[in-house]
Amino acid sequence: MRLLSRCLSVLSLLSLLSLAACGSGPKAPDWQMEAKTAMERAVAAYLEGNSRVEAQEFARARSELSSTGRSDLMARAELLRCASRVASLVLEPCAGFEPLRPDAPAAERAYADYLAGQLQPQDMALLPAPQRAAAAAGADAAALKAISDPLSQLVAAGVMFRAGRASPAVLQQAVDTASGQGWRRPLLAWLGVQLQLAEKGADTEAAARLRRRIALTQNPAAGSKP
Template sequence: MKKYVSALPFFFVACIIAGCASKPIPEWRYESFGQLENYKINYLKSKDQVAEFHYRKTLEEVKRSGDLKLIAKVYLTKYALKAAVLEDVADSDYLDMDVIEPDKENRNFFVFLQGNLSIVDAKLLPAQYGPFLKAALGGKEREVNDAVSKIDDSLSCLIAIGITVKKNLYNEETLQTAVNTASANGWQKPLLAHLGKLEQYYEATNEKAKASKIRQKIKAIKN
C-alpha cells in the first residue's frame, strides 16, 4: 500500500505531462465552436449585426473542414434559434446539405423543429428534449408546461416553448416561463417575442388590462 502511495506524485506528474503533450485542437474546430457560441449569444441579445458576422465566420470555419454534417448542424442551430424567438424557419440551406449527405440525427432534429412531433425519434433527439417530446405527444398543456420548466438549458427550454407555440399547445403559464427564462438570461429577442405573444394571448382571452400592461412593458423595454 505504502508503495502505491509513494508512487502517487509520479502518477500526477505523468498525468500533467500527458495533458500537456496532448494533441493541440485543430484551429478550425476551436474557432468554429467559439464563433457559433458568440453567434447564439449575440442573436439572443438582439445584436443582429454582430450575430450575423459570427454566423458567417462559423460557416467559414466549418466549411474549411468540408464536414457537411457539421455544416448542417450550424444551419439547424440557426433554425433552432429562430424557433426560440417564434420566427419562421427558412429551410433551404439545410435541405441542400441533407440531399448531398443525409444524416439521421440532423434530419430528426429538423423534423422536431418543424413541429412534426409524431415522426420524431426520441432516441436520436438531444437528451434534454425527451420528456418534453413525450408530454407534447400526449397533448396536455399542463404536462407540457411541466416538462418545459424542467429543461435545464435555457436555450433548449426556449426552443421547446417555440415548438409548443407552433403546435398551439401553450397557455399563459408556458409563455410566462419563456418570458422569465429570457429575462433571467438577458436575452432581449426572445423576451420581446414572447411578451408579444403573451399580449396576443390576453387580447384573445379578452383580458384587456393585462394586455395593456404587457404593451406598456414592451414599449418601455424597446425605448
C-alpha cells in the same frame, strides 16, 4: 456581448463539434476553436437582438467549418442557427439546412423535422435528451421547466407553440426564461404572444401591463422619468 458560458449550453443542443475545448484532451485544432467561438457569438448576438453581428459571426463559423469539407458539421451549425430562431418564434423554414439534408446524419434530419413541427414518432429517440423529454411530455409546462439549459427550453417552447400546444403556463415559462437570460429578441416575441392573448380575452389591465413591459424592453428610456 454576453457569451454562452457553459460547454453544455448551446453546443449541447446538437453536440455541435465534439469540442476538445470542453475536455482535458489534446489541444483542439484552430478551425474547431474558431468555429465554436463564432457560433457562440452568433447565437448570443441573435438572442440579444443584434442581427448584424449574428450574420458576421455565423459567416465566420461557416468559413471555418467549410475548411473541413464535412457536411454533417455544417448541417449542425445551420440547425443551431434555426433553433435560435424557433426559440424566438421566428417560425420559418430552416433554409440553410435543407440543401445539406441528403448527407446529414439521421439525428440531424430528425432534429430538423422537430424544429419544423414534423417529427415522426419513430424518430423521437434521435433527439437530444432535453428535446426528447419535452416532445414526449406534449404541452407540460413542468417538463419544460425541468430542462436546465435555457436555450433548449425556449426551443422546446417554440416547438410547442408551433404545434398549437403552448398553454399560458408555457408562455410564462418562456417569458421568464428569456427575461432571466437577458435575451431581448425572444423576450419580445413571447411577450407579444401574451399581449395578443390578453387583448383577445379583453383583459385590459394585463394588456396595458404587457405593453409597458414591451416598451421598456424595446427602449430602456421608456421606463425613466422625465
